[in-house]
Amino acid sequence: xxxxxxxxxxxxxxxxxxxxxVLESWITERFGAPLVTREPGxxxxxxxIRSLLLSHDEEPLDAWSELLLVxxxxxxxxxxVIQPALANGQWVISxxxxxxSFAYQGGGRGLNWSHLQALEEWALAGFRPDLTLWLDCPIxxxxxxxxxxxxxxxxxAEDLAFFERARAGYERRFQEQPERIVRLDASVDIDALxxxxxxxxxxxxx
Ligand code: T5A
Numbered sequence: 001x002x003x004x005x006x007x008x009x010x011x012x013x014x015x016x017x018x019x020x021x022v023l024e025s026w027i028t029e030r031f032g033a034p035l036v037t038r039e040p041g042x043x044x045x046x047x048x049i050r051s052l053l054l055s056h057d058e059e060p061l062d063a064w065s066e067l068l069l070v071x072x073x074x075x076x077x078x079x080x081v082i083q084p085a086l087a088n089g090q091w092v093i094s095x096x097x098x099x100x101s102f103a104y105q106g107g108g109r110g111l112n113w114s115h116l117q118a119l120e121e122w123a124l125a126g127f128r129p130d131l132t133l134w135l136d137c138p139i140x141x142x143x144x145x146x147x148x149x150x151x152x153x154x155x156x157a158e159d160l161a162f163f164e165r166a167r168a169g170y171e172r173r174f175q176e177q178p179e180r181i182v183r184l185d186a187s188v189d190i191d192a193l194x195x196x197x198x199x200x201x202x203x204x205x206x
Contacts, residue, residue: 001031001205003089005082007097009170010135011163012156013145014186015193016095019135022194026201027091034091035081039073039100043080046073054153061154063109067116070101071123078124097129099173099181104155107169108162128180131204133197134170137186139163 006023008016020036027034040050049069053061061069074097085092098120106116120126139160146156174181184196 003031003086003091004130004205005086005092005094007094007099007129007132008135009096009099009103009132009181010137010186011103011139011142011167011170013142013147014135014137015145015190016135018190019133019193019197020093020095022197023093023133023201026198027093030205031091034093035085036093036095037077037081038095039077039097040070041073042077042082042094046076049073049076054155056154056157063105063111066109067101067105067111067119070105071119074098074101075123078127083127094129097132098124099132099134099170102173103166103169107172108158108166110165113172128177130180131200132181133200134174134181134183135186135193136167136170136183139167141187 008020008023010016024034024036039046040053041047049072053066053069053073077094082092082094102113102116105111106113120128143156143160143163174183182200184193184200186193188196
């Protein structure tokens with residue numbers, strides 16, 4: 001089977017990082033060890049952009065600048081890491097990818113949706129994951145989980161209305177591309193969510 005690219009999406013505390021290891025084990029057993037990566041980030045330059053994006057700064061970050069920075073990091077990640085791995089037959093799992101920009105910058109910041117679509121076409125030549133798992137859980141549940149960690153980064157510090165708009169962004173993307181994006185109920189406990197994840201993988205790739 002051709003190596004696949006799978007992304008995991010969802011708001012803060014939805015359980016993306018936790019479920020990443022479930023995907024990793026499932027794929028390793030069948031197709032060899034996947035490349036496991038994340039966004040923003042995944043290369044040294046993209047990780048530096050991540051620091052810029054998530055750190056607090058006295059100078060406000062303009063919403064379009066924020067979008068262009070995430071896309072600059074993504075283009076770097078795609079060309080230096082993701083595409084070479086896939087070309088080499090290695091599966092790739094990414095904790096977030098372009099759907100996060102539609103959710104946070106399109107939904108959360110209210111940037112023009114069709115401009116984002118154009119940017120996706122232009123900067124990534126329309127490259128998309130083969131499968132995206134959207135871990136959807138009530139915003140407050142996820143934020144409470146994430147906030148247990150302590151200090152909030154620049155985006156986690158946004159208000160509830162921002163995350164409601166971001167969730168609506170994920171919903172819109174899901175409605176537009178239901179064949180690629182699978183929505184999972186992430187309000188359940190870790191084991192129950194892992195079972196849902198494995199069931200999707202079984203259905204898609206066995
Ligand atoms: N961003 C990113 C953009 O604005 N635009 C973009 O284009 C991109 C790519 C990145 C930030 O950048 C923004 C979005 C983000 O704000 P991040 O660190 O990658 O930040 O993402 P976060 O969502 O902040 O990561 P979190 O670690 O908070 O969330 P996860 O990974 O979804 O959650 P996880 O697995 O770490 O779990 C959090 C806690 O909950 C527990 C875990 O044990 C852990 O303690 N937990 C559960 N508890 C109960 N039931 C479950 N089912 C649980 N699953 C996990």
